[in-house]
Amino acid sequence: MKITAVIMAGGRGERFWPRSRNNFPKQFLSLTDDGETMIQKTVARLQSMVSSEDVYIVTNAAYAPLVREQLPQLPPENILLEPAARNTAPCIGLAGAVIRKKYGDAVMMVLPSDHLIKFNQMFLDTLKRASEAALQGNRLVTIGITPTYPETGYGYIHFGEGEEGLAGVYSVKRFVEKPNIELAKEYYSSGEYLWNSGMFVWKASSINSSLKKYLPDMTEGLEKIYNAAGTEGFAAVVDEVFPEFRSESIDFGVMEKSSEVCTIPGNFGWDDVGSWLALERINKTNEYGNMVQGDVISISTKNTIVCGGKKLIATVGIEDLIIVDTKDALLVCAKDSTQDVKKVIENLKICNRNELV
Amino acid sequence: MKITAVIMAGGRGERFWPRSRNNFPKQFLSLTDDGETMIQKTVARLQSMVSSEDVYIVTNAAYAPLVREQLPQLPPENILLEPAARNTAPCIGLAGAVIRKKYGDAVMMVLPSDHLIKFNQMFLDTLKRASEAALQGNRLVTIGITPTYPETGYGYIHFGEGEEGLAGVYSVKRFVEKPNIELAKEYYSSGEYLWNSGMFVWKASSINSSLKKYLPDMTEGLEKIYNAAGTEGFAAVVDEVFPEFRSESIDFGVMEKSSEVCTIPGNFGWDDVGSWLALERINKTNEYGNMVQGDVISISTKNTIVCGGKKLIATVGIEDLIIVDTKDALLVCAKDSTQDVKKVIENLKICNRNELV
Numbered sequence: 001m002k003i004t005a006v007i008m009a010g011g012r013g014e015r016f017w018p019r020s021r022n023n024f025p026k027q028f029l030s031l032t033d034d035g036e037t038m039i040q041k042t043v044a045r046l047q048s049m050v051s052s053e054d055v056y057i058v059t060n061a062a063y064a065p066l067v068r069e070q071l072p073q074l075p076p077e078n079i080l081l082e083p084a085a086r087n088t089a090p091c092i093g094l095a096g097a098v099i100r101k102k103y104g105d106a107v108m109m110v111l112p113s114d115h116l117i118k119f120n121q122m123f124l125d126t127l128k129r130a131s132e133a134a135l136q137g138n139r140l141v142t143i144g145i146t147p148t149y150p151e152t153g154y155g156y157i158h159f160g161e162g163e164e165g166l167a168g169v170y171s172v173k174r175f176v177e178k179p180n181i182e183l184a185k186e187y188y189s190s191g192e193y194l195w196n197s198g199m200f201v202w203k204a205s206s207i208n209s210s211l212k213k214y215l216p217d218m219t220e221g222l223e224k225i226y227n228a229a230g231t232e233g234f235a236a237v238v239d240e241v242f243p244e245f246r247s248e249s250i251d252f253g254v255m256e257k258s259s260e261v262c263t264i265p266g267n268f269g270w271d272d273v274g275s276w277l278a279l280e281r282i283n284k285t286n287e288y289g290n291m292v293q294g295d296v297i298s299i300s301t302k303n304t305i306v307c308g309g310k311k312l313i314a315t316v317g318i319e320d321l322i323i324v325d326t327k328d329a330l331l332v333c334a335k336d337s338t339q340d341v342k343k344v345i346e347n348l349k350i351c352n353r354n355e356l357v
Numbered sequence: 358m359k360i361t362a363v364i365m366a367g368g369r370g371e372r373f374w375p376r377s378r379n380n381f382p383k384q385f386l387s388l389t390d391d392g393e394t395m396i397q398k399t400v401a402r403l404q405s406m407v408s409s410e411d412v413y414i415v416t417n418a419a420y421a422p423l424v425r426e427q428l429p430q431l432p433p434e435n436i437l438l439e440p441a442a443r444n445t446a447p448c449i450g451l452a453g454a455v456i457r458k459k460y461g462d463a464v465m466m467v468l469p470s471d472h473l474i475k476f477n478q479m480f481l482d483t484l485k486r487a488s489e490a491a492l493q494g495n496r497l498v499t500i501g502i503t504p505t506y507p508e509t510g511y512g513y514i515h516f517g518e519g520e521e522g523l524a525g526v527y528s529v530k531r532f533v534e535k536p537n538i539e540l541a542k543e544y545y546s547s548g549e550y551l552w553n554s555g556m557f558v559w560k561a562s563s564i565n566s567s568l569k570k571y572l573p574d575m576t577e578g579l580e581k582i583y584n585a586a587g588t589e590g591f592a593a594v595v596d597e598v599f600p601e602f603r604s605e606s607i608d609f610g611v612m613e614k615s616s617e618v619c620t621i622p623g624n625f626g627w628d629d630v631g632s633w634l635a636l637e638r639i640n641k642t643n644e645y646g647n648m649v650q651g652d653v654i655s656i657s658t659k660n661t662i663v664c665g666g667k668k669l670i671a672t673v674g675i676e677d678l679i680i681v682d683t684k685d686a687l688l689v690c691a692k693d694s695t696q697d698v699k700k701v702i703e704n705l706k707i708c709n710r711n712e713l714v
Contacts, residue, residue, distance in 0.1 A: 018671070299700045312686040312713055314375070314701040317694025318678065325687055329669040330680075332689055337674025343656045344671040356669055 001203070002106040003131055005050045006095040007042055009059040009067065009113035010082055014345050015275045015338070018329035019307065022357050027113040028066045031273060033283055033293070038273070039113040040070055045120050049127065050109070056080060056098065057113070058091045083239045089253040090245035092200075093211050093222045094238065099204045101229035107131045108207065110200040110250075116282055118269025126266040130201035133169045133262060138206035142172070142255060144194025144263040145270045150184035153274055155196035155251070158187075159263050172261045175251060194265050197272075200250070206260065214257045221245055275338045276322045279305050294325070303335070329356055358560070359463040360488055362407045363452040364399055366416040366424065366470035367439055371702050372632045372695070375686035376664065379714050384470040385423045388630060390640055390650070395630070396470040397427055402477045406484065407466070413437060413455065414470070415448045440596045446610040447602035449557075450568050450579045451595065456561045458586035464488045465564065467557040467607075473639050475626025483623040487558035490526045490619060495563035499529070499612060501551025501620040502627045507541035510631055512553040512608070515544075516620050529618045532608060551622050554629075557607070567611045575602055632695045633679045636662050651682070660692070686713055 013026035020026045027039040036044070043055055052073045059067055061081040068079065080094055092110055099106050109127055117123045130141040144157045155178055160171040175196060179187060187193035212219050221241040228237035255261055271282055280291040280303075290298055294308025302319035313325060322338065324331040333341060348356050370383035377383045384396040393401070400412055409430045416424055418438040425436065437451055449467055456463050466484055474480045487498040501514045512535055517528040532553060536544060544550035557564075569576050578598040585594035612618055628639055637648040637660075647655055651665030659676040670682060679695065681688040690698060705713050 018669075297701050297704050299697050299704075300694060308687070311684075312375075312705075312710075314686065314688045314698075315690070316688070316697045316701065317691035318689055321675065321689070323687075323689055327668075329671065330665070330682055330687065331671045331673070332675060332678070332680055333672070334674035337657060340656050340673045341671070344654050344673060347654050347656075348669075353669075 001135060002054060002103050003050055004054040004056060004099055004103070004106045004108055004204075005043075005046050006056045006058060006092065006099075006108050006110045007039065007113045008088060008091055008110065009039055009057050009063065010085060010091060011112075011114060012060075012085075013114065014342055017341055017345055018324055018326045018331050018356070022354075023062065024066070025063070025114075026273070028063070028070060031279060031282065032116070037070055038116070039067070041116065042111060042113050043071055043074075045117060045123065046109075046111075049124050053078070054106075056095050058082060058095050059113075060085060081235070081238070082242060084243040085247070086242065086245045087247045088198075088250040089211070089215060089248040090218065090242060092207060092250050093215075093218055093245070094225060094242065096204045096207050096211070097222050097226040098229045100208060101226055103204070105203055105205045107134055108200075108202055108204050110202075112198050112272075114273060115197070116269075116271045116273050116278075118271070120268070122268040123266065123270075126264055126268060127201065129168055130264050133163075133166050133264065134201045134203055134206065136166070138209060138260050139202065140206060140210060140255065140258055140261045141169070141201040142261060142263050143197050143199040143201070144265045145197045146265050146267045147188050147193065147195050150181065150188035151195065152179060152181055152184045154178060154272070156184075156187050156193040157196050157263050158193055159265070163262055166262075168264055170263050170265070172255075172263050175256045194263060195270075196251070197266070197270060198251075200255075207254070210254045210258050210260065214254050215246075215248060218245055276305055276307075276324065276333070277335060277338055279307070305335075358492060359411060359460050360407055361411040361413060361456055361460070361463045361465055361561075362400075362403050363413045363415060363449065363456070363465050363467045364396065364470045365445060365448055365467065366396055366414050366420065367442055367448060368469075368471060369417075369442075370471065371699055374698055374702055375681055375683045375688050375713070379711075380419065381423070382420070382471075383630070385420070385427060388636060388639065389473070394427055395473070396424070398473065399468060399470050400428055400431070402474060402480065403466075403468075403484075406481050410435070411463075413452050415439060415452050416470075417442060438592070438595070439599060441600040442604070443599065443602045444604045445555075445607040446568070446572055446605040447575065447599060449564060449607050450572075450575055450602070451582060451599065453561045453564050453568070454579050454583040455586045457565060458583055460561070462560055462562045464491055465557075465559055465561050467559075469555050469629075471630060472554070473626075473628045473630055473635075475628070477625070479625035480623065480627075483621055483625060484558065486525055487621050490520075490523050490621065491558045491560055491563065493523070495566060495617050496559065497563060497567060497612065497615055497618045498526070498558040499618060499620050500554050500556040500558070501622045502554045503622050503624045504545050504550065504552050507538065507545035508552065509536060509538050509541045511535060511629070513541075513544050513550040514553050514620050515550055516622070520619055523619075526619050526621055529612075529620050532613045551620060552627075553608070554623070554627060555608075557612075563617065564611070567615050567617065571611050571614045572603075572605060578602055633662055633664075633681065633690070634692060634695055636664070662692075 058080045158173040163169040228234045289303035299316045301315040305322045307324045320335045322333045415437045515530040520526040585591045646660040658672040662679045665682045677692045679690045
């Protein structure tokens with residue numbers, strides 16, 4: 001059976017403000033030293049497994065020009081545009097309908113567009129094993145990540161027995177929400193929990209059955225989309241039907257309910273690049289612990305992240321700061337206060353300064 | 358006797374980098390909220406005491422356009438251009454020669470161009486008393502500042518007896534260099550020391566006699582300048598003679614040696630605006646102790662100085678920092694590290710990045 005990739009690229013992540021903006025979210029940013037953007041990396045790392053014609057991007061209609069510019073190798077019809085943001089269940093339903101129509105059935109590897117993976121071959125190996133598992137029955141495979149510390153920012157997967165005849169595939173006891181630090185420590189030390197990476201592998205027919213079963217109010221809309229897929233009226237039908245879908249995550253809407261769910265633990269240097277703090281994990285730091293991009297002179301500066309451009313940035317006597325300079329906005333933030341950057345954005349929204357959001 | 362003002366504006370202060378540059382030093386900057394530059398304030402505060410025709414600016418030839426632009430009300434011939442930097446003694450000698458030639462004799466109030474004064478009427482009262490003292494005999498009057506804390510960044514004046522018949526005028530026992538903190542505390546608590554403000558009042562004839570006596574190698578050059586003053590050949594003579602002067606401060610060259618020296622303690626809210634730290638003294642701070650210029654959003658930010666322009670600057674979770682943004686350079690500096698900003702400038706010089714110095 002054909003293997004396809006569905007890359008979800010509709011996110012509006014505010015956690016990389018001021019580099020990321022409403023009209024330029026994180027997946028289109030280059031946060032690594034090599035200049036490649038997150039979504040370009042996401043597509044590139046699948047290259048040896050999925051050809052460009054079988055890669056689908058689902059994104060907000062507003063980001064269509066960015067996707068076309070950054071991924072010119074993809075067929076234009078593989079860029080599926082959401083006329084409204086409705087979370088992951090409708091996003092996946094839309095892509096599944098298009099894929100069922102085109103291929104009859106196919107394996108769908110559903111992947112976020114804004115994560116980083118260090119060990120690509122191990123990642124591809126995991127996806128291959130997940131595809132094999134997905135082909136047997138109607139399994140909904142979720143890729144779990146072996147935790148390396150008690151993170152409170154991710155959901156966890158409580159996994160159970162190994163599945164018979166499928167080495168490395170485990171049953172799922174339950175999904176749990178982002179824990180507090182005590183629970184996170186418990187999960188971490190138990191050896192029974194994985195991080196929920198938001199990566200899924202299944203047949204288009206399998207997820208379609210599950211959507212019908214667990215989110216029946218989507219059935220009629222998805223049927224309309226399926227019928228229109230590949231025809232001239234497709235975009236108009238999506239524009240009409242899609243906004244009517246209820247906003248729902250695939251985790252809550254399907255995965256937490258289905259008995260077909262299983263997980264494959266992955267260990268491939270995954271990073272969700274959740275905030276500016278990630279930059280010192282994913283890029284090289286110098287001998288003083290500084291991660292520096294742009295034209296920077298640092299005097300007595302330690303453990304600081306500086307993201308600049310052409311303008312000279314001089315840092316003197318500082319530590320544990322994040323400095324991000326862009327053409328129209330500068331952020332100077334303590335490392336332990338990244339969660340408060342959203343207050344800046346709220347302030348800008350209240351003041352109707354939407355050009356800066 | 359005519360009262361004139363001589364404003365020394367040749368300084369190249371690096372302590373306000375990146376706002377100040379070699380070609381745009383501190384005296385030409387506006388550091389207060391009212392938009393007036395330091396040198397404009399210096400001239401404006403003398404308005405009721407000295408008319409524009411009697412105000413002289415001595416500055417580096419390179420800064421002539423800046424002086425003309427910022428002080429268009431001054432007669433062009435009152436802008437005296439030093440072809441080379443030779444410290445304050447030659448600067449004062451030059452101005453004194455021009456003034457003697459024009460007025461026969463006159464009181465010279467010699468003032469720095471980059472200090473701030475809060476209580477202007479008290480300042481003018483002090484200058485008036487200093488002028489009266491200067492007119493009696495050949496007194497060299499230095500304005501001392503009543504210290505308000507044990508500052509280590511200024512020189513001190515050890516003052517002695519009150520002079521007979523001149524209320525508020527004191528003899529000077531000696532001038533002392535910038536002290537260490539222990540000495541500064543001693544000076545401060547003794548009640549016998551004043552800060553040396555670098556402001557002087559004397560007759561042109563008095564300082565000329567003293568220069569002849571204590572810096573006799575200047576005599577011939579000053580004579581040539583005196584002869585050329587008011588003639589077409591003046592600039593050429595200054596260009597020829599001035600660079601030959603030895604670099605010498607008036608404090609070391611004359612004041613520390615002369616027995617004519619006396620001091621008038623002033624208490625008029627003087628501030629030498631010696632570093633970015635001064636901005637929170639001279640401008641209003643908000644309830645969190647922040648001094649903010651430009652378009653700034655501060656979240657959980659305390660005791661921080663932010664000098665921006667049109668670009669939005671967002672600060673989150675920081676304290677005790679100085680942030681200065683300009684078109685081509687950004688400084689983020691800990692308040693206790695302002696003295697290390699010069700290392701940035703050294704680095705730029707070493708790398709031949711003179712456009713940024």
